[in-house]
Amino acid sequence: MAPSQHSRTTAKLPELMNRHLNMYARAASVAGVGLLAVTQPAEAKIVYTSADVQISDFGVFPYALDLNNDGIADFTFPTYDFENSGFFVSRMYVAPAVKGNRVWGVRYAAALKAGVRVGVEGKFNLTGTLLMGSSSGTSAHINRRGPWDNGGKGVKNRYLGLKFIIEDKIHFGWARINFTNPANVILTGYAYETIANKAIVTGETKGPDEDSPEESRVTPMPTSKPATLGALALGAPGLSIWRREKVAGARSQAN
Numbered sequence: 001m002a003p004s005q006h007s008r009t010t011a012k013l014p015e016l017m018n019r020h021l022n023m024y025a026r027a028a029s030v031a032g033v034g035l036l037a038v039t040q041p042a043e044a045k046i047v048y049t050s051a052d053v054q055i056s057d058f059g060v061f062p063y064a065l066d067l068n069n070d071g072i073a074d075f076t077f078p079t080y081d082f083e084n085s086g087f088f089v090s091r092m093y094v095a096p097a098v099k100g101n102r103v104w105g106v107r108y109a110a111a112l113k114a115g116v117r118v119g120v121e122g123k124f125n126l127t128g129t130l131l132m133g134s135s136s137g138t139s140a141h142i143n144r145r146g147p148w149d150n151g152g153k154g155v156k157n158r159y160l161g162l163k164f165i166i167e168d169k170i171h172f173g174w175a176r177i178n179f180t181n182p183a184n185v186i187l188t189g190y191a192y193e194t195i196a197n198k199a200i201v202t203g204e205t206k207g208p209d210e211d212s213p214e215e216s217r218v219t220p221m222p223t224s225k226p227a228t229l230g231a232l233a234l235g236a237p238g239l240s241i242w243r244r245e246k247v248a249g250a251r252s253q254a255n
Helices: 014-039 226-232 237-255
Strands: 046-054 064-065 075-077 080-082 085-098 131-137 142-145 155-166 169-180 184-193
Touching: 075 155, 085 169, 131 169, 155 184
Parallel strands: none
Antiparallel strands: 046 184, 064 075, 075 085, 080 085, 085 131, 131 142, 155 169, 169 184
C-alpha cells in the first residue's frame, strides 16, 4: 500500500548543526553538575550536652571534659589545695588535654557571657593551662584572683570559650559553669560545632548559626549562559528555544 500523503517523515538536521548541538548538550551537562556541586551549603549542627556535675573535687585525677563525647578527654580542670597553720591556698585551673587545644583567655581563662562568638577571631591563649580563680590567705584576710572568683562573689552561667581538635581539624565549643569559689565549681552544660573552623555562640544549643562569617556560602547561579546551554541540552526540541534567545539577544543589542 502506498504511504499516505499525510504521513510524517523524520527531519534530519544538518550534520554541522547536529554536532554543535551535541557539544552544547555535553557542556550543559557538565555545567549543571558543576553548579550543583558549588551550591550545596554545608549543614551546620551544634551538639549540646546537658550536665550537672561538680568539677572541683580535689584529687590526683582532675575532672576531664570530653566535648564531643568520643571517649577522648579534650580539657581537664586541675585543682590545687594547700593549708598549713591557718594559711590556705585554693586554686582552679583549666588545661588542654590534647596538643593544639586552647582556652579563650590570656593570663586567666575568660568568663564569657552568653552571646559571645567563639571562632577564629577568638582570643585563645598560646601557653595552655590557665587559672580560673584563686583564693589564698587566712580567715582574717583573703586574696582573690581571676574572673571566675570575681572578688569572692563568684559567677553564674558564664562560659569557657574552647578550641579543640577533631581528626586534625579545628572545632569550637563552650562549657557553661557556675563558679562559687575554687572548691565549688559546677559544670551545667557544654556544646560544640560539628563544622570545622565554624564559630559557635556561647549559650546556643541548636544550629545552624545563620550569621556566622565562617558559614559555607551558596555560589550564585548564573542566569543567561546556563539557560542557553540548558535549552540546547534538550536537543532538537530545544532548538527553537535557542533560536528565539538568539533573536531576542540580537534585538536587544540593536536597541
